[in-house]
Amino acid sequence: ISSAETEGFCVQDYSLGLALFDYIPVLLSAFGLYLLADTIARNTPQARLAVMSGVILVTAGGLSKASWKLTWVLTQTDISLLNNLLFILMAPGMILLASHLLAGSGKALATLKPESRAWFFTLLGAASIANITISIALIGQSWRHQQRLTAAIFLFSILLILSLSGLSRISAGSAPLQWLAEILNTLAHGSFALAIWRLRGVILSPPTRV
Numbered sequence: 001i002s003s004a005e006t007e008g009f010c011v012q013d014y015s016l017g018l019a020l021f022d023y024i025p026v027l028l029s030a031f032g033l034y035l036l037a038d039t040i041a042r043n044t045p046q047a048r049l050a051v052m053s054g055v056i057l058v059t060a061g062g063l064s065k066a067s068w069k070l071t072w073v074l075t076q077t078d079i080s081l082l083n084n085l086l087f088i089l090m091a092p093g094m095i096l097l098a099s100h101l102l103a104g105s106g107k108a109l110a111t112l113k114p115e116s117r118a119w120f121f122t123l124l125g126a127a128s129i130a131n132i133t134i135s136i137a138l139i140g141q142s143w144r145h146q147q148r149l150t151a152a153i154f155l156f157s158i159l160l161i162l163s164l165s166g167l168s169r170i171s172a173g174s175a176p177l178q179w180l181a182e183i184l185n186t187l188a189h190g191s192f193a194l195a196i197w198r199l200r201g202v203i204l205s206p207p208t209r210v
Contacts, residue, residue: 030058036200054097062090149198164184
């Protein structure tokens with residue numbers, strides 16, 4: 001059984017355009033996470049290597065997943081490693097970002113067993129918890145800086161991510177459903193990047209002199 005089959009991935013309905021479109025939310029996520037990491041690094045320079053490594057890991061995971069879909073559509077070749085790298089790379093990357101955002105530390109331990117999907121759900125849970133932790137912390141930051149709209153945008157991004165989790169449980173989705181998932185994914189990461197950009201401007205702006 002291929003990775004595509006176990007995830008309900010229908011190559012008949014998954015077009016080249018949809019596969020290419022999948023790179024857009026990855027790039028938007030990379031942009032938003034870079035802004036977040038750079039903001040953290042400006043306040044804590046010694047954390048720059050760690051947080052930028054987190055951005056690279058998360059982005060590499062997203063690019064791997066998108067490349068798996070593109071390869072499948074073009075050649076119908078299932079390179080399961082590309083698919084699995086999404087959460088293998090995303091989990092530690094998100095944990096690095098979340099731990100430094102909260103000025104703490106984090107570690108992720110997982111036993112990888114190719115014959116089992118338990119590792120997948122372990123890393124999915126770790127990445128999801130870290131992702132939501134980052135967003136909640138940023139909502140708090142926005143609220144403290146009187147940025148109510150920015151906080152609402154972060155919340156909107158979380159709700160979209162949660163809706164995607166629900167869609168992912170529907171196996172063998174049709175082309176319209178897959179397009180809906182990609183559009184929601186793009187909106188989620190785009191709104192996250194917008195909110196980070198707004199909050200970054202407030203945090204890094206020089207204090208007003210009286």
